[in-house]
Amino acid sequence: MSAPILECRGVTMRFGGLVAIDGADLAVETGEITGLIGPNGAGKTTLFTVISGFQRPSAGRVLFEGTDVTALPAHRRAAAGIARTFQIVQPFAGLDVRENITVGAYLRHAARTEALAHAEAVAERVGLGPMLDRPAAALTIAGRKRLELARALATEPRLLLLDEVLAGLNPSEIRDMIPVIRRIRDEGVTILIVEHVMQAVMQLCDRVHVLAQGRMIAAGRPAEIAADPGVIEAYLGHGAAARMRAHGVAPSEAAVPAAAGGADA
C-alpha cells in the first residue's frame, strides 16, 4: 500500500484547561473514504479545524502527502490540495450559486471564463446545475450542503474533508447524496468524513476511526468498529456492551440507531 495522503501524529488541542483532543493519531489512505465518528463533543470538528489549518494544534504534527503542514495557514493548505466543508454551512449569502462556486474555482483558474466554466462543471457533478443562478440564501438545507461540497470541490482538492454534510437532511435526501460522495471518491479524491448518520458511514467508508473524549479509541473496517465493545461503551455508556451480550442483541444493530440521532456539539 502507498503512503497515507494524510497523517496526524499525536495531535493535541488544549483550550485553557480543557483538552479537546489528546494525542490523536490518524491516517487517511489515498483513494479511500475514511470515516471519523464519535459521540457528541468527542473533538471531531476540532480535529478537522486542525487538519484544515484553521487552528494550530497545541502539540503534534499534521502531514499531508508526507510533508509537514502543521505550520501552514488555512489558505495555503487549500492551495496544497486540502479542501473542507463546514458543519454549519457558510455560504456567501449575498452571492448566487454560480458566484459561490466560482470563488473556489478561481484557486486554480485565474481567468474569469475558465473559472466560470469550471464552476458550472462542478455544479453539474453535485446536482446543482439547475440552480446556478439562484441566490445562495434561497437554497434549502440540502441545497446548501451541496453548495458547501461544490465550493470545496471547485478548488480541485486531493483530500476533501467533509464535516457532517448529511446532518439535517431527510432520509431521501441522504439517499441522493451518498452516490454523489461515492462518485467524488471514484474520480480520485480522497475523502475524510465526519458523520453521525451511521447508515451512511457503514455504506460509504472503507475505514473508520473512532474519537471519544479527545482520544482515538478504535480504527478499522466499518463492520469491525460497529462490533467493537469499546466503541459501544463510548456511545451507550459503561457496561453497555456486556448488558447487550447478556440480552443477546447484536451490537452492530444497537449502535446504529443510538448514534444516528445525535447532533454534534
Next chain:
Amino acid sequence: MTRLAIRRLACGPWLSLAAAALLLAVLPALFASSAALNFLGFVMVIALAALGWNLLAGYGGQFSFGHAAFFGMGAYAMALLQVRLGLNPWLALPVAVALGGLTGLATGFLSFRAGLRGSYFALVTLAFAEVFRILANAMAFTGGAAGVLVPLRIGAAQFQFADKATFYWVALGFVIAAMALTRLVERSRFGAQLVAVRENEEAARALGVDTVRVKLKAITLSGAVTAAAGCLYAQKSLYLDANIAFGPWISVEALLAPIIGGLGTVFGPLAGTFLLLGLGEGTKTLLATLTGSAVPGADLVLFGALLILAVAFAPRGIMGVVAGAAARIGGAR
C-alpha cells in the same frame, strides 16, 4: 446559450459604462451656468473619493471612517510637491496617487494584520485621519493652520483650467477611469475573492483565499483612487488647510454616497453623490431664500435623514431600487 448571447452579456457591463460617460459628457451643454458647472465639477471630485471608498467597503466589506486620510494625503502631496519642490502638477499627480496608495497599504498593514474587523477597523481609520489632520495643522512644512496656496497659473500644462467645463471633463475622465477600474475588479479573480472576504472570511480562507493579502490590495487601490480625488480638489480650489483636506466631512461624504447610491456597485457612488450633493445644494438654496440668510449645517441634517431612509427602506441604495424596478417591469411583461 448562443455565442452571441454570451458576447452580449460580456459587453453589457462595458456598454452601460460607455453610455453613462457619453451622457455625463454632454451635461455642461445643458447646464452652462457657472454655478452649475462648479457644482458638477465638485460632484466629480466627491464621486471619485466615494468610488475609492466603495472599492474597499462596498466590495470588501471593510468600512472605513477615515478616507480623509487618503484624500488629504493626495491633496497635500499634490499641492506641496508643486509649492515646495516646484514639480509640475502632472508629475505631482502620480506621486500623490502613489502616496495615497501607500498610506492605504500602511493603514491596512497595521489594522488587518492585527485582525481588526468591523467597528474596530472603522475606529482605527478614523484615528489615522485625525492624526494626519492634527499633524498637517501643526507642521510648518504643510503650512500649519494657515494652509497651502497653490499659485494661480492657468493652463492645461499646469492642471489649472480657466473654463469650469474643462475641469469638469477632466474630472469626469478620472471618474470614468475609476468606474472602469471598479468594473475590472468586479470581473477579476481579485474581485471575486474580495467579495468572498466581505461575505464570509472563514469560508474564503477555506477556499484558498489569502484574506489579509486581498484586503491589503483593496485598501491600497482604495487609498490611491481617493487620493486622486484629493489631487483634483487641490487643483480645483487651489487652497488647502488641514480641516478641508483631512476633515471628517470628506470621510462622511465618501461613505454616504455609496451607501445611498448602492454599495458594491459600479454606478452607486456616482448616483449617490449626485443625489446627496444635489439635495444638499437644493436645501441650502431653498432655506437661504426662505429665511433670507444661509443656514449652516442644514445639508448635514439632510444627509443624516437620507442615511436613515436609505438604511431603512433601500438597503441596496439607488441601484437596488433601480434593479428592483427593472425586475418588476420585466416580470410584468
